[in-house]
Amino acid sequence: MGNAPAQVLVIAGYGHVGKLIARELLAKPELGVWLAGRNREKVTQAAAALGCDAAVVDIAARDTWEPAVAEASVVVMCIDAPDNSFAAHVLSKGEAICRHLRKSGRD
Secondary structure, three states, X not given: OOOOOEEEEEEOOOOHHHHHHHHHHHOOOXXXXXXXXXXXXXXXXXXXXXXXXXXXXXXXXXXXXXXXXXXXXXXXXXXXXXXXXXXXXXXXXXXXXXXXXXXXXXX
């Protein structure tokens, strides 16, 4: 980890609210920002326009979650999800990290 910037994953990042949040986050040089969305073209274009990275994440497609979530320090959801599956997945990653840090004495 060291001095690496915290990685913020903005779900539905190419929507109006997602882009507003991403702009605010990008003003903080200590953060790395990733826009995420289910449409590869839209998320890539929005990320290029803002000057950040893009990730394809579809809340309805569980197989798209892990590649992006694995790199994220923080996940910001800018959508009303149909259920709590994605949120539970993200929280389980945080719990695993906390358990690892406690075991290594770095909490």
